[in-house]
Amino acid sequence: MPITLPAKLGSLAVALIALIVLPHLTTGYVVYLANLMLIYIILALGLNILIGETGQFGLAHVAFYGIGIYTTAILAGRFDVPFPVAIVAGMLLAGAIGFLLGAVSFRMRDIYLALSTFAFGEAMQWVFKSWDDVTNGPNGMRIPQASMFGFRITNDHDAYYIVLAVTIVVVLATVALMRSRLGRAFRAVRESEPAALALGVNVRLTKVIAFTLSAVYAGLAGGVYASFSSFIHPDSLGFTTTILVLTMIVVGGLGSIAGAIMGALILGLIQELLRQAPSYQEIIYGVILILFMMYAPKGVAGAIKARFGRSAAK
Amino acid sequence: MDWQVIWLFLQQGVASGLVTGSIYALLAVAIVIIFKTTDAPNFAAGELFMAAAYVALYLLVFLALPFVAVVPISLGIAFIAAALFYRIVLQKIGSSAAVTVNVVIATLGLSFVLKGLVRKTGVGDVPRSFPSIFGNDTVMIGQAVLTMQDIGILVLAVLSMTIFFLFFNFTRTGRAMRAVGMNPKAAVLVGINLRRTRMLIWGLSGLLSSLAAILIAPKILMTADMGSVVILGFAAAIIGGFTSLPGAVLGGIIIGVVENLVGLFISSRAISVAPFVAIMLVLVLRPQGLLGGKVAVKKV
Numbered sequence: 001m002p003i004t005l006p007a008k009l010g011s012l013a014v015a016l017i018a019l020i021v022l023p024h025l026t027t028g029y030v031v032y033l034a035n036l037m038l039i040y041i042i043l044a045l046g047l048n049i050l051i052g053e054t055g056q057f058g059l060a061h062v063a064f065y066g067i068g069i070y071t072t073a074i075l076a077g078r079f080d081v082p083f084p085v086a087i088v089a090g091m092l093l094a095g096a097i098g099f100l101l102g103a104v105s106f107r108m109r110d111i112y113l114a115l116s117t118f119a120f121g122e123a124m125q126w127v128f129k130s131w132d133d134v135t136n137g138p139n140g141m142r143i144p145q146a147s148m149f150g151f152r153i154t155n156d157h158d159a160y161y162i163v164l165a166v167t168i169v170v171v172l173a174t175v176a177l178m179r180s181r182l183g184r185a186f187r188a189v190r191e192s193e194p195a196a197l198a199l200g201v202n203v204r205l206t207k208v209i210a211f212t213l214s215a216v217y218a219g220l221a222g223g224v225y226a227s228f229s230s231f232i233h234p235d236s237l238g239f240t241t242t243i244l245v246l247t248m249i250v251v252g253g254l255g256s257i258a259g260a261i262m263g264a265l266i267l268g269l270i271q272e273l274l275r276q277a278p279s280y281q282e283i284i285y286g287v288i289l290i291l292f293m294m295y296a297p298k299g300v301a302g303a304i305k306a307r308f309g310r311s312a313a314k
Numbered sequence: 315m316d317w318q319v320i321w322l323f324l325q326q327g328v329a330s331g332l333v334t335g336s337i338y339a340l341l342a343v344a345i346v347i348i349f350k351t352t353d354a355p356n357f358a359a360g361e362l363f364m365a366a367a368y369v370a371l372y373l374l375v376f377l378a379l380p381f382v383a384v385v386p387i388s389l390g391i392a393f394i395a396a397a398l399f400y401r402i403v404l405q406k407i408g409s410s411a412a413v414t415v416n417v418v419i420a421t422l423g424l425s426f427v428l429k430g431l432v433r434k435t436g437v438g439d440v441p442r443s444f445p446s447i448f449g450n451d452t453v454m455i456g457q458a459v460l461t462m463q464d465i466g467i468l469v470l471a472v473l474s475m476t477i478f479f480l481f482f483n484f485t486r487t488g489r490a491m492r493a494v495g496m497n498p499k500a501a502v503l504v505g506i507n508l509r510r511t512r513m514l515i516w517g518l519s520g521l522l523s524s525l526a527a528i529l530i531a532p533k534i535l536m537t538a539d540m541g542s543v544v545i546l547g548f549a550a551a552i553i554g555g556f557t558s559l560p561g562a563v564l565g566g567i568i569i570g571v572v573e574n575l576v577g578l579f580i581s582s583r584a585i586s587v588a589p590f591v592a593i594m595l596v597l598v599l600r601p602q603g604l605l606g607g608k609v610a611v612k613k614v
Contacts, residue, residue, distance in 0.1 A: 057415075108601045287427060289420065290403055294420070
């Protein structure tokens with residue numbers, strides 16, 4: 001049973017209305033959770049561009065997220081830069097460093113790329129932990145209260161609509177990007193580099209762009225996170241968080257925007273819910289990952305696609 | 315810093331580096347043999363190592379078994395557990411239009427499960443120490459000071475790696491494993507049972523992790539997070555080229571020595587970042603690692 005266009009638009013409209021009224025119906029914790037899920041969505045979409053669409057196993061995503069958080073917090077906190085400007089600065093810095101990382105590693109592939117970017121991520125976490133003068137080192141850093149376009153953001157409720165608006169813009173931009181020439185070039189590189197080259201795709205440039213864009217997404221996610229959070233600790237910017245985002249896009253379905261969103265929601269919520277049962281958290285999470293890989297190897301998006309025909313997933 | 319101090323630091327750094335490096339080498343070999351035959355890095359290697367250390371601790375301290383019994387039983391348990399994981403989980407994934415990333419995520423899942431289990435048993439919730447096998451009497455080699463445990467680690471690690479080398483080169487099963495690593499389709503054509511061979515490889519990898527765990531556990535504090543040591547095993551494997559066994563051993567020793575020298579000459583805070591800088595340098599300058607073959611270009 002293929003899903004028809006009106007059904008799709010209808011469910012989108014319902015989802016949008018639900019998202020808009022959400023903060024009026026629920027408590028602070030739920031709104032906090034919603035903000036966090038939206039951040040995860042931006043992170044997952046960014047990593048999906050690099051891994052899902054372009055097939056490059058970059059595992060330094062959280063490093064760029066951290067760069068976004070620290071840049072925004074430092075510019076806004078110490079230099080009184082307006083928050084939106086600070087967020088953009090964080091995105092640009094993350095993008096610039098992502099560009100450099102892409103430029104030195106475009107020769108590598110598969111496992112080598114995965115491990116060198118992993119090493120970069122670990123080294124960045126070490127920088128966050130050890131550059132005491134700038135990041136306040138292992139004690140973590142306070143993030144100043146944000147104010148944007150005249151609004152002061154004092155709690156999760158205040159931030160919600162801004163985070164939601166940013167996320168919707170990011171989702172729409174990603175959809176447009178994936179339908180563009182560049183989006184097709186990403187997928188061509190993923191499927192076969194020699195074939196892409198033969199079709200006139202500049203493979204190196206495409207890879208470097210994918211790295212840069214993915215870093216920009218993570219930097220944006222970091223900046224937005226800084227707008228509603230009051231504290232950042234370098235321990236939360238390690239490989240475990242990169243793995244969380246990676247599992248989101250794999251469980252959702254690699255190379256699918258809807259998949260990345262669903263994966264972010266499913267695993268983000270599971271993570272939060274499992275905090276209620278801390279002693280079983282790791283076991284349950286691990287078993288879920290293993291079962292997903294055994295029985296839904298193409299992720300949720302792939303499973304829906306197989307069930308409802310081709311129109312559902314992309 | 316005058317020359318005498320530098321000379322002393324060099325000797326101590328190289329001696330201690332060889333000891334820790336031989337453990338990294340064991341872990342790197344455990345990672346590389348799986349990568350060569352399954353085409354996926356085993357991200358549960360650290361937790362297999364950690365869980366194996368706890369199994370040995372349990373047998374030794376809680377059941378009060380003698381070392382002679384503890385070592386073979388722990389190695390056997392690790393072998394069976396790793397082989398079963400391959401048989402039950404990975405074989406299923408492998409048969410369903412596999413992508414490497416699915417295998418990777420499954421091993422990540424295993425690592426979460428193992429960590430959770432160790433914490434849940436009540437043995438892994440407080441830091442523990444593992445009794446030393448060879449004692450802590452010290453020996454002077456040149457001007458470097460090593461304990462008997464250090465010497466024991468080095469000797470046993472080298473011995474077991476030699477056995478492995480002989481096994482891979484001169485036995486039927488070992489050669490079958492290498493054939494699967496080179497070309498699985500051709501291996502099947504000459505009559506090698508792919509599944510059985512891969513299962514054995516996983517088992518052997520678990521056994522190696524367990525051996526490394528028993529050897530190094532007395533030197534470190536045991537917690538459920540001690541599996542993070544395996545990052546250095548990965549680093550060693552990368553530096554060596556990730557598909558080369560001699561490379562893995564060489565990489566382990568380089569990482570061990572570099573780590574100790576950085577600790578002595580620069581600062582102990584820089585120890586944790588040194589291996590990652592080494593990985594990035596090696597990969598940027600020589601993307602295939604030190605002893606890795608040329609990176610094969612995939613055909614269209």
